[in-house]
Amino acid sequence: MRLLSLVKKEILQLLRDKVLIFILLWAFTGMIYTAGSGISLEVKNFPTIIYDMSHSPESRELVSKFQKPYFKILAYVNTEKEITEWLDSGKASMAVVIPPDFKRNIDGQGAKIQVIIDGTMSMSATMAVSYVATITYKYAIKLLERKMRVTQKFFNDIPILDERTRVEFNPNTLTSWFMSLLELFNVTTMVSLLLTSAALVREKEYGTIEQLLVTPVRTWEIFFAKIFPTCLSVGAFSLISIFLMIKGVFKVPIRGSLFLFYPVMIFYVFTMSSLGIAIATVARNLAQSMMLMLVILTPMLMLSGAWTPPESMQPLMRYLSLASPMRYFIDFGYSVLFKGNGIVYVWKDIVGIIFMGILLFSFSIWWFGKKIAK
C-alpha cells in the first residue's frame, strides 16, 4: 500500500513533464530512424581520383570496374601534384595510379598499379583497400582466362579457389538492421540511467528526500518507486520503437522470441536504473551526478562490443568490460532478436544482467543507509 502510493506519486511526476515525454518519444522513434537510415559503416561512394598514364583499353576497362556503390570517381588527374592537392584537401580519399607501361607489363612480367589512400581514417581505408584488391584481382583472373583461351588451347581451366561467401543473419550486410537495433539499445541504456538518477538527485537537491525519510517508508521502497516509472515508460516506448521503427520502417527480421527478449529488457532497465540510483546516492547534486554518469556511460556505450569486437580488446579492458551490464545486453539483444537464439545460448548474459542489477540495487540501499538516512 505504501509502495503503491509512492509509485503513483512518481508516475504522476513523470507524466506531468510534457517536454520530457516528447523527448522520450523522439528518442525512441526519431533517433532510431536517423541512425538506421543515415549511418552506413561500410564504404560507400568512396571519393576516388584516377591518374591513368597508360590510356590503354585495358586500363580503361580496369577503371570502369571502380564503380558505385563502393567508389565514386571524382576526377581524372594528369599530374602527381594534383593527387597531393586532392588528398591534402580531403576531397578525395583514394587515388589509383596506372603506370605508362601498364599494357606492356600485363602481357609480360606483370603490371603494378599503385593505390594511394588517405590513412587518416584507417578503418574505412582498410575496407576500401580490400575492395580494390578484390577488384584488381578479379580483373587479373579475367585477363588470365582470356589470355589462356587465345594462346593455350590445350587447357580451358585454371586451378583457382573459387570463394563463395555467405554472410549469415544479414546477407547484404545492411547497416540499417544493425544500427537501428544498436540505437534502440543505446537509447534504452541512456534513458534508464538518466531518468532514474535525475529523479532521485532532484529530491536531494530540493531537500524533499528528508520528507520521505521521516515517513515510515523503507529505503528499498523509495528506490523501487523511482525505478518503476522508468521501467514502465521505457517498456512502453521500446514497444513502439520495435514495432514501428525496427519492424515497420527497417524491416529487420526479428528471428527470436519477443517473449524472451522483452522481460530481460525490462530487467535490464531495472539494472541500469539501479546504476542510476547508485550514482545518485553518491553524488550531491545533478551536476556532479552528470559527470559521474558521463564517465561511466561513454565507455559503456562505446566499448559495449558493438563497435569494438571483444576478441580484439586488450585483456585488461576485456575484463573491465565484464562489469558493464550493457555488454551482456548487447550480446543478448543481437543474439535473440537477430540470430533467433533461445535461452540455451544466452543464459549467461541473463545471469550477468540480473547479477549486476541486484548488486547495484543492494549497494545503493547500503550506501544510502550509511550516509543519508543517519
Next chain:
Amino acid sequence: MFSRLGAILKKEFRELIRDPLYLSLTLFVPVVILILMGYGLILDVKNIPVAFVDFDRSALSRDYRHSFTNSEYFKFYSLVGSYKEAYELIQSGKCRVVVVIPPDFSRKLYSGKPAEVQFIVDGSFPSRAEIIKGYVSAINNQFNQNLLHDFSLMKGVSIKFPIDAELRAWYNPALESKNFILPGMLVTTLMFYPVLIASLVVVREKESGSIFNIYCSPVKSWEVVFGKAIPYITVSFVTYLILFAITVGVFKTKFIGSFFVLTLATLLYLACTIGVGIFISTIAKTQITAMLIAFLGTITPSFMYSGFFSPVTSMGITGQIMSKFVTATYFIGVVRGVYLKGLGLSHYLPNILSLIFYALAVYCLAILFFRKRIG
C-alpha cells in the same frame, strides 16, 4: 556595459571555484574517458575465431587452413566434422567465420580445375563482416597466386599474374588505428563534455529561482549568455590542453602539424560546443530535460554523424543532414589534418569559417531564447 559582464563573469567563476569537487570532476572525467577509450576502442579486427569443416583432409587443404591460422587476423578455434556443428558455432557466436572445404578440393585443384570453397560469416555486426570478407579474399588471392605458380611450373609454361595492386597509405603509413582514434576522441570528448557542463548553467537557476535576480537586474541577455559561457570555455580549454598532452605524450600519436593552428581552431570549437550547451539550457524548463537533451544529442551523435568511424560521404541522406548539425563534423577534418597531414592554416579555412558561422548562429539563438520574462 562591460562592467556588468565583468560582474557576471566574476560571479560565475567564483561559483565554479567554490565547488572544488565539481571542478576537479570536470577536469578529471574527460581524462579518464580519453584513457579508457584510447586503450579500449580498438577497431582493428584481429584474432577472429575461425572454425574449419575439412571434408578433404589432404596435404593441400591442410596448407590452406594454415594460411588462415598463421595470419594475425584469424585465430584457430576448432576443426569440426560436420556442417551442422559449424553452423552451431556461428549461431552461438563462438566463431565469426567458418570455412567449408569440399571433399574434392585437392583433386580438382591438382587436375587444374577450379574448386569451390564456402565461407560462412557472422553478419550480426555488418562492418566487422565486411572486414572479415576482405581478409578472407586477401588470403584466397595469395593462395591462388601460389597455386597458379605451381601449376605453371608443372605444365612447363610461364604464367605470370598480370596485375598487382601496390598500396601506399599517406599520412598514416602503417594504417595504425591509434592515429585515427585518438585525434577522433579529442574531437568527440570536446564535443559532448562541454555541452554537458554548460547545459545546466541557466536551467539550474531557473529551477532554484535565482534567475529572477537576473530578470529584475539591468543586465542584457547577451551579457548573461557570454557571462555564463566564458568561464566554461576557460575550464574546457584547460581540459583540451591536458587531453592534447595525453594523446601526444602517453599514446604517442603522430603529430606533425602546428599546435598554434590546432589551438586556434579548438578555441572556436569550444565556443561552439559551450554555446550549444547554453542554448539547450535556455530552452529547457527543467534540469532533467536539459540533461536528457544534452546526453542524447551529443554522446552517440558525436561518434556516429561526425565522420569519426566512416566518412560522411558514405552516409545516407538523413545522416548527412544530421552531420551538418553536429559541431564535431567541422572540427574533425581540422584535427585529423593537423595531427597527421600537417598542412598550413589556409587548408582549414572552409572548416574554420563554418565553425565561426556555427558559433554565431548558436549564440544568436541562445540570446534570442533567453528572454527576461516569467513563464
